[in-house]
Amino acid sequence: MYADTIVLAGHIETLSEDAAGTAANAVAVTDGRITAVGTASDLEPLRGPGTIVHTFEGATVLPGLIDVHAHPVWGSIEIGRGVDLSGAATLDQVFTLLADAADRQPDDVWITGFDLDVNVFDGEPAGAVFAERFPGRPISLMTRDAHALVVSPRVIELIGLTGRETFTDASSVAVGPDGRPTGFVVELQAMDLVFDHYPDVPVATAAGYVLHELDGLASSGLTGLHALDFTDPSEAVYRHIEEHGELPLRIRCSPLVPADSAPEVWQEIADLQDRRGRLWHVEGAKFMLDGTADNGTAWFDRPDIHGENREPLWRDLDAYRAAVRFFTDRGIPTATHAIGDQAVRFALDVIEEVGPAGGAPHRIEHIESIPDDLLGRFAELDVVASLQPVHGTRHTRADATDNWSRRIGPDRVAHGWRTRDLLDHGAVVALGSDWPIGPGDPRTGLADCQLRRPVEEPETAPVQPGQAISAREAYLGMTAAAAYAAGASDELGKIAPGRLADLTVFATNPLDLAPDAQPDNAVLATVVGGAVRLHTNSAEGNL
Secondary structure, three states: OOOOEEEEEEEEOOOOHHHOOOOOOEEEEEOOEEEEEEOHHHHHHHOOOOOEEEEEEEEEEEEOEEEEEEOHHHHHHHHHHOEEOOOOOOHHHHHHHHHHHHOOOOOOOOEEEEEEOHHHOOOOOOOOHHHHHOOOOOEEEEEOOOOEEEEOHHHHHHHOOOOOOOOOOOOEEEEOOOOOEEEEEEOHHHHHHHHOOOOOOOHHHHHHHHHHHHHHHHHOOEEEEEEOOOOOOHHHHHHHHHHHOOOOOEEEEOOEEOOOOOHHHHHHHHHHOOOEOOOEEEOOEEEEOOOOOOOOOOEOOOOOOOOOOEOOOOOOHHHHHHHHHHHHHOOOOEEEEEOOHHHHHHHHHHHHHHOOOOOOOOEEEEOOEOOHHHOOHHHHHOOEEEEOHHHHHHHOOOOOOOHHHHHHOHHHHOOEOOHHHHHHOOOOEEEOOOEOOOOOOHHHHHHHHHHOOOOOOOOOOOOOHHHOOOHHHHHHHOOHHHHHHOOOOOOOOOOOOOOEOOEEEEOOOHHHOOHHHHHHOOEEEEEEOOEEEEOOOOOOEEO
């Protein structure tokens, strides 16, 4: 049988132990799957009159890159309608960006923003600073960790926030010495009070935002991502895109199990499993056992300098335990957000109690700071360590002057984002960005993993440089380890016959590049299920 497509390059980096040291430079694809890997002459008999041959002279083909932690729908909507505050290092810079947006909108139109660095505030964030610059304007800014909002006094007035609101999780509406809301709205249930008043975004508009961002992620080398949510309008957006075209990459969605939710809610999430389109599907359940260290809502074994970061989001830990067991008993793998050391410990304890889920391993997300005694338990329990080292390289500083470091103290800072130590203890370390909280371009994150600093800032001191990993280890984290995290090791993560034809074509072999050169390594094409997408600067010939 002739191949549908043959991809020719300078080198095929299979990341398969069976093919180590081979001189493969060609991949044949039929019906969306790899049918042969070898030299161009080896595959010549598979070339028929209808075979499409894509030639990338001197390029290197890797298994398609997969980001194991992202938020493609709400992230794209926030970017599409909001102000990008990622470059604002001072409050004045925030004001300048907001003023640009305000000049283009009537006075009563909401201004929303994202990626607000809490370090721009002198102390706890508060919204009163917006009243003088933007009187009467509803402003709502999402903090960099996406676990809090800073809102203007007009928003407090419109919503009727009092600071006396009660929640079933660790959410809160902060109040000042006078007992009035300050505008700092922390964690999901409290944030939802604000989101409910945001202007509606039509599904078609949201789908346009999402497709635009996904196209950008694909052009940076991604062929798949794990969406750690399935909130509205996710399903409507994915279906709209596939009704009018194609998604540019695969998406595995794991819906969030709300903190302290009831079994009826768990069953609704279980009923979503295997809901799918052509390139998206629902699999797994996500939990948030704690919040974030920056907001004081992470769960550590002892309080931080403010007496915070000492409690879980789940007030009823027996309910969390029962929920993890509920999904495990139904063969549904779980992914638990656990930032603080006590949250990670408790999640591991519960997983040890309930056992494996079956098709895919359980995962723990973020793991920002853990002590030595937890390192080996990931491998012992077959729990995937899902890390986003870009949070460490971009949200903290080597001199520990950032909010995260000041809060939790030097001993826990020294145990931050332990990629090297987890690998050395045999853990499967899968890498992601938490996009849009971290940069979505995988080349950036993979370089940061090796440098332990922002790749574009050579003058910046590295954060915990002893946790640096090699280029091969980093790329395995977004290929083989990512596939393993989804229970898809037989389908993705390596280039071998029988696997899905998901590939990333680089101008230069990234495993041979210095870390600082990674972001400039052009992505010539991505292949998803055998469908080839050419990207900017692709020096490719169709034969």
